Amino acid sequence: xxxxxxxxxxxxxxxxxxxxxxxxxxxxxxxxxSSSPSDVMTGVRYAIxxxxxxxxxLPTAAYxxxxxxxxxxxxxxxxxxxxxxxxxxxxxSLDTDNTDSPYNSNSAEVVVVKE
Numbered sequence: 001x002x003x004x005x006x007x008x009x010x011x012x013x014x015x016x017x018x019x020x021x022x023x024x025x026x027x028x029x030x031x032x033x034s035s036s037p038s039d040v041m042t043g044v045r046y047a048i049x050x051x052x053x054x055x056x057x058l059p060t061a062a063y064x065x066x067x068x069x070x071x072x073x074x075x076x077x078x079x080x081x082x083x084x085x086x087x088x089x090x091x092x093s094l095d096t097d098n099t100d101s102p103y104n105s106n107s108a109e110v111v112v113v114k115e
Contacts (some may be wrong), residue, residue: 001014001016001017001018001019001077002016002017002074003016003043003069004017004074005040005041005042006074007044007101008037008040008041008042009037009038009041010036010037010038010041012037012041013037013040013041014037014040014041014043015030019108022095038048040075041071044070046104047070047081049063049065049066060099064113064115065083066084066085066115067083067085068081068082068083068084069082070082083102088112089112090112090113091111091112091113092112092115093109093110093111094112094114095107095108095109095111097108
């Protein structure tokens, strides 16, 4: 996923490009949850992986994430954050009950598993 805010202003949203396994999924203007381009024109503050919503439950649902890399430049040369999850023991919680977790306190039911 790339986030290009080079042409963003308080009236023009940044451009997001998403690829999965090298295949482009979309290139579209970012739609801010705040609906205010000025809130997002300077770049990304949070990366969120979400399944479901606050109004429903999916008791058997799960999805797996591995090898996260977040770059601070469009060229993809300066890593701002990365995690391959290999350094965690299986079954370790990355939720708020683990004070060593590098993840946001809003994390819920995040557990390391071996797939």
